[in-house]
Amino acid sequence: MTTQERGATYTEVFASREFRVLFGGFTLLVAGDQVKMLALSALVYARTGSPGLSAAAYMLGFLPYIVGGTFLLSLADRIRPRALMIAGELLRVVTCLLLAFAGLPIWAMLVLVLATGLFSPVFGAARSALLPDLLPGDAFVLARSVLNVTAAGAQIGGLAAGGAILALAGPAGALAVTAALSALAAVVLRYGLPDFPARNASAGKPEGDGAVRETLRVNRALLADPRVRGLLLAQWLPVSLVVGAEAMLIPYLGNSAGLALAAASVGLAAGSFVVGRFVSPTGRERLAFPLAVVSGLPLLAFAAQPGLAGAALIVLLSAAASTACQLGLQRWFVDAVPEPVRGQAFGLAAAGMMTGQAVGGALVGLAAELTSPHTAIVVTGAATVISSLVLHRSLRAVTRRPA
Template identity: 65%
Template sequence: MSTERGATYGEVFAVREFRVLFGSFALLVSGDSIKMLALSVLVYAESGSPGLAAAAYMAGWLPHIAGGMFLLSLADRLPARALMVAGELVRVVVCLLLAYAGLPVWAMLALVLASGVFTPLFGAARSAMLPDVLPGDAFVLGRSLLGVTSAGAQIAGLAAGGAFLALVGPQGALAATAALSLVGAVFLRFGLPKSQPRQAVGVRRGAVRTTWRVNRELLSDRRVRGLLLASWLPPLWLAGGEAMIVPYLGGQGQAGVVLAAAAAGMAVGEFAVGRFAAPALRERLSLPLAVLMGVPWLGFLAAPGVGWAAVLAAFAAGGLAYQLGLQRRFVDAVPEEVRGQAFGLLSTGLMTGQAVGAALIGVAGELLSPRLGIVVAGAAGILAALALTRPLRPEPPVTATTMPSEAKDEVG
């Protein structure tokens, strides 16, 4: 697959391993959306507390930070296929316990929190395997497809979750999620070849110590650190703007329309840039698209209604496609033997950043107003992108002595 002209969807889907990863990922995202919605409804039914219901909806994401800080080195010490299958089976057990074990609310939340600590490992194994099965520019196109799938599967999962809740209640919805995870485990187990750990078996330090050491090494590398910050900071402010949509509109129904438009905008941006922009153009687009993420939020100075708010949110989220221009550079920058941990660190930073962005803009919304909080998020996003101009711009061509073999063949 030529990196000059860019890969095609036909080439990407011709790879059997990618089809397995793609299908299982769609099931995973849809299932998680159903699970968190059903859990929130179940907790509210048991407790009558809106606060606990909201905590249940977010509980699956909070442990991601702990897992990313302490356990990520296991993503390179254990076989990727085994990790992904284990992740699906853990979801099966958790969903069935939540549905049928009759647990009190505190036990349900504790179960979700405890199992969620290992989620970064499973995601890191999937992300690290993708460059193995899709070399060259096909990897970037594969990542864009997963981004599109994530947005679409979240919307589909929430819609399906609502339908399941109406038909069979939260227990039935959780059982459906368990079934999706079981199907995903079968796909992964029999669809992927047996994999080996990235790090050779030998004398090893503890997982926590190794995770901290490798995270420090990755962050001390100027090139890797720049790419990580460029991946983390602009979405931080996008998440902050989105967090203010509900208080700005004053109604969850209208807010749902705007947030769905944002998800659709993200999918369209990932699809358009991933499919129609050549590899070199994607890298050149990283900076302007990162800036674009903040510009639409400034339009909230005009106090738009739900229609225009949806349009602005869609354009802002469409700018997330800027990350496609960083993907190949990130893979090239990190050592192959710690690729799993590197992708896990990238994901952990994104998750943490979204929580931080929502909190910061939440404070701004309290001090000013939700509308002005959104504007602050836009301005901060633009400044963050401009401050990261260096890592967001394409890197100069590598020299002949350090050029990767694929690039040498292309030039030759």
Template identity: 50%
Template sequence: MDPPATFRNVFAVAEFRVIFASFGIFMIGETVKMLALSVLVYERTGSGLLAALAYVTGFLPHALGGVFLLALADRLPARALIVGYDLLRLAVVAVLATGVLAPPLMLGLVAVVALFGPVSGAARTALLPEVLHGDAYVLGRSLLTVAAGGTQVAGFAVGGLLLGLVGPHGSLWLTAVTCGLCALLVRLGLARRPARVRSVPMPGRERRGAVRETLRVNRELLADRRIRGLLLAQWLPGSLLVGAEGVAVPYAADLGKGASAGVLLMAGAGGMLVGDLLVGRFVAPARRERWTPWLALLLGVPMLAFLARPALMPAAALFAVATAGFAYQLGLARRFLDAVPTERRGQAFGLVSTGMMAMQGLAAAGAGALSELLAPGVVMAIAGAASAAATLLLWPILTPAGRPPHPDGEPRSVGAGRADR
């Protein structure tokens, strides 16, 4: 097992610094864009429904892109794909900023571009094991998770400030600047690498379109018992807990005047960030993998206390402890990398993200429906119980088998992966 990496080790790699910085700028820009678009649509229509749709309009297309287009993440060179997506975002945001489109057309344009979001994200994630090796890769994944949470909070703060200073149109123009900056950073800071999958078909094999290829490879990945188990382990325990977040607002309202759902949600985000930082940096790789099922169990168990309807601050503390358990996914990172074929890394990582988004959306919707029938605290406890039950069912998968990783950090061949089934 590799020795534990340090932040110094990870940030000493120039290409990781580029990936980290561009991802942070991307997340801030996307958060500001959706906030500004929501305000702009509301100003022009007066419709709360359309404003809400403007804010979440990228969700369903993102999931569809993950189901049908992920093959592009392995078919195209990663640098070109990421730069191309950032330039496409720049063009779209510039059109939105001019205000020439009617609100329905604005939402439709954002939705179309969102189809390619998971492809670019998968290409970025698949680059990590090519620039970071051994435990540095796991710590790098942790740092990107921290960056995602931290920059979203920063994006809300910056977005609120910009809306007050320059309005939604000005905020969108500044978002366009972030798109260009992302593209420039990636173009100048990352080496050119070939696509992982040949651009021409092998002799005697038909060239498939991106949609057919994505569906075929998704089926192959899900048919491999080891990969399927690791996907479910990454999807279920954490996604089921998100159902509790979905009823944070009614829970706070149920507590009475002075209770704020923002306190609960901030505590949840803070717990996740602290958990990732501490486990990623200070827990040795072998121990981190042994702790994986126990950290996953931590997601659900504290939420059972919501049956007692705790006051705001104890509830926030319980939420923070529970979400620290999201660090369990760090214990799966090396094993998942080891399991998937090198030439399908982009699609495999994209499938993790797509499945997680879909299951989180379903969990939040299910919790919202239950909150119409049950008290919010009961629903949050049910979400915790469901997460804990999923962890117990997946315990054999969450527990490492004790097999050492490949010595050079690369995954085994497809044949070796299938032999494990």
């Protein structure tokens, strides 16, 4: 029986030395980014006293995905993945040290974060596209599950560690710690990961398009393919709406919202682990559609205006279903996209998800302005169910993989 038929195991995934290297680098990346953005926010607030600028500084790490995902993603296939990921870590080292010790004015600090963040989708795309090469078949899906669980844990751990480091060393010290983590990750990648060739055979050729033109061309081609477009929308819409609903927990719960948000992270990790560990490969794919629908249903319970415990349970269930749904789509997506542009395809999926979450949060916020926070969450739950029903073809077995 093949790995694809019986399903991989986490033991098999971690048996890959290359995956262990990627896993370690990814953990350092997520935790370090949480510390960096928290420290930057604290630094801006300390120098300006402005809560608005402090919040804006914290969110700046997410905004560049829109521009980087639109214009630069072809670099993920044109440059050797190890070199690209190392460049990402070194760029983060330089950025953190400049923020901490260069004495830049606030506007320059924000511009620096925006400018260097433009390449974040490219670095992430290189890592994601490498996974199917290292771990083919169902092992790739479990590897994605591991990274989902790691992301949730590292976000919580990074925020907790960031708070402790801020208290002990201040914002500059926290940024220096982030720089050290990134430098360590660069060393781990350099000596632990093979130097795979660039995926796109035309990379670097004089007759080839420039990075921006190539990115735009491939993005158009991917979105023009009905199967790829449907799978992209299936990865974007339900999750973006669920995350948008979570953005209303602060106005809904006030100072207690942090506990509910932590519950959402627990749900993300639990959904990825349970479905990845205990459901067969074909079972995950069959569950993609019902899980997408189910991810919106718990949010309807906000019509009863639950308290903290009820709200935490609701968002935990919703987050668990939405992230588990994503696992069922991964192999379909790998099969649907051309191998030479796999890095850009994964980058487009990630950039669209980040953009969708920002847009989803804004739309839910607008709905709350017109109604109330709990009503906006209910509307978002209904929108999640409706969008999943509309996308039912993409959320079902749209293609069969050769045996």
